[in-house]
Amino acid sequence: MIEKKKLFRNKILKELYFKDNLSCVELCVKINKSFPITVKLIEDLVAENLVIETGYAPSTGGRRPLTYALQKNVMYLVSVAMDQFVTKIAIMDMQNDFVSPVEKIVLPLPNNSQALQVLIEKIAEVIDSSGIPKEKFVGVGIGMPGFVDVKKGINYSFLQLSNKSITKHISEKIGMPVFIDNDSSLIALAELRFGAARGEKNVMVVNIGWGVGLGLILNGELFRGHEGFAGEFSHIPVFLNGKLCSCGKAGCLETETSLLLIIEGAKEGISSGRLSRLTSLPLDDLELACDFIMKAARDGDQFAVELFSKAGYNIGKGVAILIHLLNPQKIILSGRGSSAGTIWLAPIQQALNEHCIPRLYQNTSLEISTLGMHAELVGAAALVMENYERIPLIKKPLQVLQET
Amino acid sequence: MIEKKKLFRNKILKELYFKDNLSCVELCVKINKSFPITVKLIEDLVAENLVIETGYAPSTGGRRPLTYALQKNVMYLVSVAMDQFVTKIAIMDMQNDFVSPVEKIVLPLPNNSQALQVLIEKIAEVIDSSGIPKEKFVGVGIGMPGFVDVKKGINYSFLQLSNKSITKHISEKIGMPVFIDNDSSLIALAELRFGAARGEKNVMVVNIGWGVGLGLILNGELFRGHEGFAGEFSHIPVFLNGKLCSCGKAGCLETETSLLLIIEGAKEGISSGRLSRLTSLPLDDLELACDFIMKAARDGDQFAVELFSKAGYNIGKGVAILIHLLNPQKIILSGRGSSAGTIWLAPIQQALNEHCIPRLYQNTSLEISTLGMHAELVGAAALVMENYERIPLIKKPLQVLQET
DNA sequence: GTAACTTTTTTAATTATTTAATAAGTTTAT
DNA sequence: ATAAACTTATTAAATAATTAAAAAAGTTAC
Numbered sequence: 103m104i105e106k107k108k109l110f111r112n113k114i115l116k117e118l119y120f121k122d123n124l125s126c127v128e129l130c131v132k133i134n135k136s137f138p139i140t141v142k143l144i145e146d147l148v149a150e151n152l153v154i155e156t157g158y159a160p161s162t163g164g165r166r167p168l169t170y171a172l173q174k175n176v177m178y179l180v181s182v183a184m185d186q187f188v189t190k191i192a193i194m195d196m197q198n199d200f201v202s203p204v205e206k207i208v209l210p211l212p213n214n215s216q217a218l219q220v221l222i223e224k225i226a227e228v229i230d231s232s233g234i235p236k237e238k239f240v241g242v243g244i245g246m247p248g249f250v251d252v253k254k255g256i257n258y259s260f261l262q263l264s265n266k267s268i269t270k271h272i273s274e275k276i277g278m279p280v281f282i283d284n285d286s287s288l289i290a291l292a293e294l295r296f297g298a299a300r301g302e303k304n305v306m307v308v309n310i311g312w313g314v315g316l317g318l319i320l321n322g323e324l325f326r327g328h329e330g331f332a333g334e335f336s337h338i339p340v341f342l343n344g345k346l347c348s349c350g351k352a353g354c355l356e357t358e359t360s361l362l363l364i365i366e367g368a369k370e371g372i373s374s375g376r377l378s379r380l381t382s383l384p385l386d387d388l389e390l391a392c393d394f395i396m397k398a399a400r401d402g403d404q405f406a407v408e409l410f411s412k413a414g415y416n417i418g419k420g421v422a423i424l425i426h427l428l429n430p431q432k433i434i435l436s437g438r439g440s441s442a443g444t445i446w447l448a449p450i451q452q453a454l455n456e457h458c459i460p461r462l463y464q465n466t467s468l469e470i471s472t473l474g475m476h477a478e479l480v481g482a483a484a485l486v487m488e489n490y491e492r493i494p495l496i497k498k499p500l501q502v503l504q505e506t
Numbered sequence: 507m508i509e510k511k512k513l514f515r516n517k518i519l520k521e522l523y524f525k526d527n528l529s530c531v532e533l534c535v536k537i538n539k540s541f542p543i544t545v546k547l548i549e550d551l552v553a554e555n556l557v558i559e560t561g562y563a564p565s566t567g568g569r570r571p572l573t574y575a576l577q578k579n580v581m582y583l584v585s586v587a588m589d590q591f592v593t594k595i596a597i598m599d600m601q602n603d604f605v606s607p608v609e610k611i612v613l614p615l616p617n618n619s620q621a622l623q624v625l626i627e628k629i630a631e632v633i634d635s636s637g638i639p640k641e642k643f644v645g646v647g648i649g650m651p652g653f654v655d656v657k658k659g660i661n662y663s664f665l666q667l668s669n670k671s672i673t674k675h676i677s678e679k680i681g682m683p684v685f686i687d688n689d690s691s692l693i694a695l696a697e698l699r700f701g702a703a704r705g706e707k708n709v710m711v712v713n714i715g716w717g718v719g720l721g722l723i724l725n726g727e728l729f730r731g732h733e734g735f736a737g738e739f740s741h742i743p744v745f746l747n748g749k750l751c752s753c754g755k756a757g758c759l760e761t762e763t764s765l766l767l768i769i770e771g772a773k774e775g776i777s778s779g780r781l782s783r784l785t786s787l788p789l790d791d792l793e794l795a796c797d798f799i800m801k802a803a804r805d806g807d808q809f810a811v812e813l814f815s816k817a818g819y820n821i822g823k824g825v826a827i828l829i830h831l832l833n834p835q836k837i838i839l840s841g842r843g844s845s846a847g848t849i850w851l852a853p854i855q856q857a858l859n860e861h862c863i864p865r866l867y868q869n870t871s872l873e874i875s876t877l878g879m880h881a882e883l884v885g886a887a888a889l890v891m892e893n894y895e896r897i898p899l900i901k902k903p904l905q906v907l908q909e910t
Numbered sequence: 911g912t913a914a915c916t917t918t919t920t921t922a923a924t925t926a927t928t929t930a931a932t933a934a935g936t937t938t939a940t
Numbered sequence: 941a942t943a944a945a946c947t948t949a950t951t952a953a954a955t956a957a958t959t960a961a962a963a964a965a966g967t968t969a970c
Contacts, residue, residue: 136928164947165935249865304732327833328708334830339861349863426738429731457743459753461653462735540958568917569965
């Protein structure tokens with residue numbers, strides 16, 4: 103029974119991570135226990151100095167409730183966001199703030215047998231140089247591209263370990279729990295817990311980047327599918343353009359929508375002499391080039407806007423399919439491409455007007471993420487806390503406390 | 507607390523409806539209560555004669571467990587399956603058998619303000635003529651085409667009641683609980699509880715009929731989306747054929763896949779002189795024509811097989827999208843068209859080979875439903891039992907018992 | 911054929927949870 | 941201004957549920 107108590111104790115901590123300043127009544131609803139029990143659990147947590155009182159919330163017509171939040175400097179998370187070439191590592195606290203500068207390293211994943219080893223070393227390095235004692239870390243969350251089996255902890259595309267669990271392997275080396283997930287799923291998780299999808303039940307989070315990823319929030323939870331591969335939006339067959347995709351097939355959504363295509367288009371336009379501010383486009387760095395075009399579009403450069411309109415319309419065609427199949431209440435545009443902002447909205451809406459049954463999309467809203475570039479890091483941190491109750495016996499918090 | 511006891515009592519009855527001959531241990535796992543409590547609840551149900559012992563199950567290495575099943579003739583369900591023109595009404599028992607012949611009435615839904623009234627009268631008639639006392643009915647389940655909001659009990663396409671709840675209205679007239687859902691969803695529910703999707707977590711049930719419907723089973727449950735409209739497979743925009751669809755748009759999946767198209771194709775082939783047994787196709791009745799072509803295909807008529815191959819390939823294109831987005835473990839072909847049987851498999855598999863990333867579909871199986879034509883009726887009955895715990899205070903079962 | 915091991919069932923005792931009664935702090939209505 | 945209504949907090953008592961121990965019924969291995 104001591105185990106069960108721990109479970110609900112941890113649930114409270116988890117809830118307070120996802121939302122600060124909760125009252126006892128709110129917590130009691132969230133953990134689905136009676137009021138007296140919740141009171142006792144909170145009392146214990148306050149006594150252990152893991153939770154603090156944060157004053158009274160405004161009255162809703164009765165006595166004002168005492169609210170609670172997580173104590174500072176008691177627990178930390180390691181958050182890793184990888185793409186095919188660059189990996190970012192950060193340490194975050196329970197208030198979702200970075201406690202050390204985000205470490206950015208070049209780490210190419212394709213055909214790189216050393217990648218996993220380097221990743222582990224870098225993570226260990228960041229932890230060490232933070233100066234935070236290891237016992238204070240809850241765990242490591244990692245977002246990565248490719249086919250990720252969340253449960254087994256395997257990535258079938260990169261970081262292969264002869265089909266052995268990556269998470270177990272890293273966990274043994276680093277000495278704390280490790281969780282991995284697909285990058286788009288983690289962006290969706292970030293939106294669900296801290297962004298525009300907060301509290302919503304059915305939301306599609308489109309990750310516009312070098313491909314077009316998708317994180318599905320269904321029934322208020324991240325949906326991963328049978329093997330964890332759900333959300334392969336990039337490669338749904340929708341065009342008859344004959345363009346070869348990176349996946350080996352032709353006509354994938356990605357072939358008419360990716361940011362790479364926009365950069366291609368910009369280059370072509372320049373060389374064919376189009377009048378545009380894009381003539382001063384930096385050609386060597388994809389990331390810079392992309393940001394440059396997005397800025398130009400936001401500033402009203404007609405050619406840049408045109409490029410996004412075309413890609414946006416095609417994304418809209420894909421979104422129309424999503425709406426027909428899953429009837430979401432919200433579509434969120436997130437990921438790198440979301441920096442282009444509201445420029446996406448009109449062409450996507452246009453595509454919906456043309457390709458959706460009105461009844462289906464009239465109650466579906468379309469929004470741009472407000473989480474910005476750090477969505478994946480936030481999601482990776484949230485992934486750890488998402489699993490918090492299941493982490494067996496987090497290293498004696500009492501001890502941790504005495505050190506502070 | 508008496509209410510809560512009732513909840514778990516009803517959960518046991520529900521579980522026994524979905525699966526007969528369960529042992530006490532199995533039930534105790536399913537309702538998530540301790541063994542002693544489950545024993546007591548079952549004892550009560552046996553004492554009330556709602557549940558009977560059905561002997562011992564084979565040993566699994568220890569004492570043989572007593573198994574339980576629902577008593578016969580104690581509870582009944584009214585099951586209604588509607589399409590745009592024909593409505594079937596049946597009375598089913600807890601063993602999933604029809605206790606009266608399936609009533610089939612012509613009831614056109616489009617632009618028919620009388621439809622709801624007629625439906626109610628017919629349901630009442632079937633109940634009356636069954637001779638079963640009203641108290642023995644648990645409720646009425648209705649499957650219907652169109653945009654159905656399950657929670658609100660509204661169909662936005664047919665049986666309009668100025669946006670008032672259809673279920674409430676029928677319930678008041680008939681005097682028992684009423685539940686409605688989309689026809690494809692109910693077919694999926696039937697597959698989930700009694701068919702090929704039993705026990706599976708993520709399954710797509712494709713309802714091949716005059717359109718191409720879809721019932722989504724996600725995380726082991728029927729998924730309905732934000733407003734209940736999920737599964738509009740028929741109208742996802744995937745073709746550039748310019749063919750106008752019934753929904754007003756062009757290029758919908760339906761325009762290249764529906765059984766209507768196959769009948770069209772058959773007629774054209776005949777008039778252009780193709781050598782085939784289809785020359786004796788009955789032209790006046792769609793249902794008969796469709797069955798005729800399916801039989802011919804099963805018997806190996808080359809032209810008929812060709813027709814299904816073409817449609818099947820296009821369905822496969824749609825299924826490829828489903829697999830990319832939702833990573834299901836199984837695809838089930840159900841509905842009227844499933845009578846064509848294994849003829850569908852090869853062309854659909856062919857489309858998957860061409861349009862799916864291998865990793866994604868290699869663990870996805872493709873099956874033909876074994877539930878046959880009655881899937882929707884079975885699903886409608888299951889819909890009532892799906893909600894069984896929530897039905898407040900089913901009319902005193904003790905009284906019902908005394909009458910038997 | 912018997913002992914050791916399984917699984918189910920029964921019973922009793924402990925433990926945990928909810929309910930209910932009470933008090934305290936705020937808002938709203940009269 | 942004051943009473944009524946409402947929300948939150950505290951405490952004690954009643955109740956419900958789980959755990960644990962033991963018995964019963966079978967199976968498997970030696």
